[in-house]
Amino acid sequence: MRAVGVTEFGGPETLRIVDVPEPHAGPGEVRIRVHAAAVNPSDLALRAGMRAGALRQPPPYVPGWDAAGVVDEVGEGTGGHRVGDAVMAVVQPFGPRGGACADHVVVPAESAVPIPAGADVVAAATLPMNGLTAWLALERLALPSGSTLAVTGAAGIFGGYVVQLAKAAGVRVIADAAARDEDLVHRLGAYQIVRRGDDVAQWIRALVPHGVYAVADGAVLDERVVPAVRDGGGLAVLRGWDGDPGRGIAVHKIMVGTAARNTAALDELRRHAEDGTLTLRVARTFRPEEAAEAHRMLEAGGVRGRIVLDFRD
Numbered sequence: 001m002r003a004v005g006v007t008e009f010g011g012p013e014t015l016r017i018v019d020v021p022e023p024h025a026g027p028g029e030v031r032i033r034v035h036a037a038a039v040n041p042s043d044l045a046l047r048a049g050m051r052a053g054a055l056r057q058p059p060p061y062v063p064g065w066d067a068a069g070v071v072d073e074v075g076e077g078t079g080g081h082r083v084g085d086a087v088m089a090v091v092q093p094f095g096p097r098g099g100a101c102a103d104h105v106v107v108p109a110e111s112a113v114p115i116p117a118g119a120d121v122v123a124a125a126t127l128p129m130n131g132l133t134a135w136l137a138l139e140r141l142a143l144p145s146g147s148t149l150a151v152t153g154a155a156g157i158f159g160g161y162v163v164q165l166a167k168a169a170g171v172r173v174i175a176d177a178a179a180r181d182e183d184l185v186h187r188l189g190a191y192q193i194v195r196r197g198d199d200v201a202q203w204i205r206a207l208v209p210h211g212v213y214a215v216a217d218g219a220v221l222d223e224r225v226v227p228a229v230r231d232g233g234g235l236a237v238l239r240g241w242d243g244d245p246g247r248g249i250a251v252h253k254i255m256v257g258t259a260a261r262n263t264a265a266l267d268e269l270r271r272h273a274e275d276g277t278l279t280l281r282v283a284r285t286f287r288p289e290e291a292a293e294a295h296r297m298l299e300a301g302g303v304r305g306r307i308v309l310d311f312r313d
Helices: 041-048 128-141 157-168 179-188 200-207 222-228 263-275 288-300
Strands: 002-005 016-019 029-039 066-074 086-090 104-108 112-114 148-152 172-177 192-195 212-217 229-237 250-253 282-286 306-310
Touching: 002 288, 029 086, 029 288, 041 288, 066 104, 066 128, 086 104, 086 128, 086 263, 112 263, 128 157, 128 212, 128 229, 128 250, 128 263, 148 157, 148 222, 157 172, 157 179, 157 212, 157 263, 172 179, 172 200, 179 192, 192 200, 200 222, 212 222, 222 229, 282 288, 288 306
Parallel strands: 148 172, 148 212, 172 192, 212 229, 229 250, 282 306
Antiparallel strands: 002 016, 029 066, 029 104, 029 306, 066 086, 086 112
């Protein structure tokens, strides 16, 4: 079976089309004929070997957290899934079967839900992992309606989803943006915008002198954004920051794998995409054979939307 993977860690040039065994659905699982797989920053980390210790399979290593396609095999005890269903799914690439960048992928039935009505498979592939990460960050921060949340990296996919979900929940959002992204971040729903950068905390404090209720740190600023948070507030971090912020601030390490089987959350995200609460943004599509170029584009930065590999023949 065709997949995109690496046999040795390194730069984008290490990505190859590789042949891997075709998987089959076991009890409680579904197999998806992948039509589209999003490219995320975590895929760059896998390819470069930054999390080699977490891999539980021999090479080739296949990246990919997001898949959208059609169910073509159903295991026993999978509930409502049927062959032919158009679905999107969260895939865990560090598991024994590898990631989503392959012609077929097998996932627990709970990790797959219908694609949003009106969305094509390419757009649907941008939602599961980043949408679920945003949902999980807000669930952990437990923001009351009317409170103020600061979002860094707001023009990115994770940050954009946080802005939109928070606004829908009645939360006032302060977001960072470069000058060229201000219109985009306003459209996503930010109430106020501050200049992005390592000093973003001082600009947030200028607007909210006592500090915001919480920060969702999509820009991975970690300790640099702590001064923006009020005493006793919250900070959602994406890469396991282990610092001590002090002042009673709670640090929430957001690990999307812990919610990969949360069907209710995934289905809620689907509904939000259908009703316009969430905007699905595709930056560009590439063929699997062009995966190295896709990784180079993401590494170069400035991508406003998700890059997607199109596996359709």
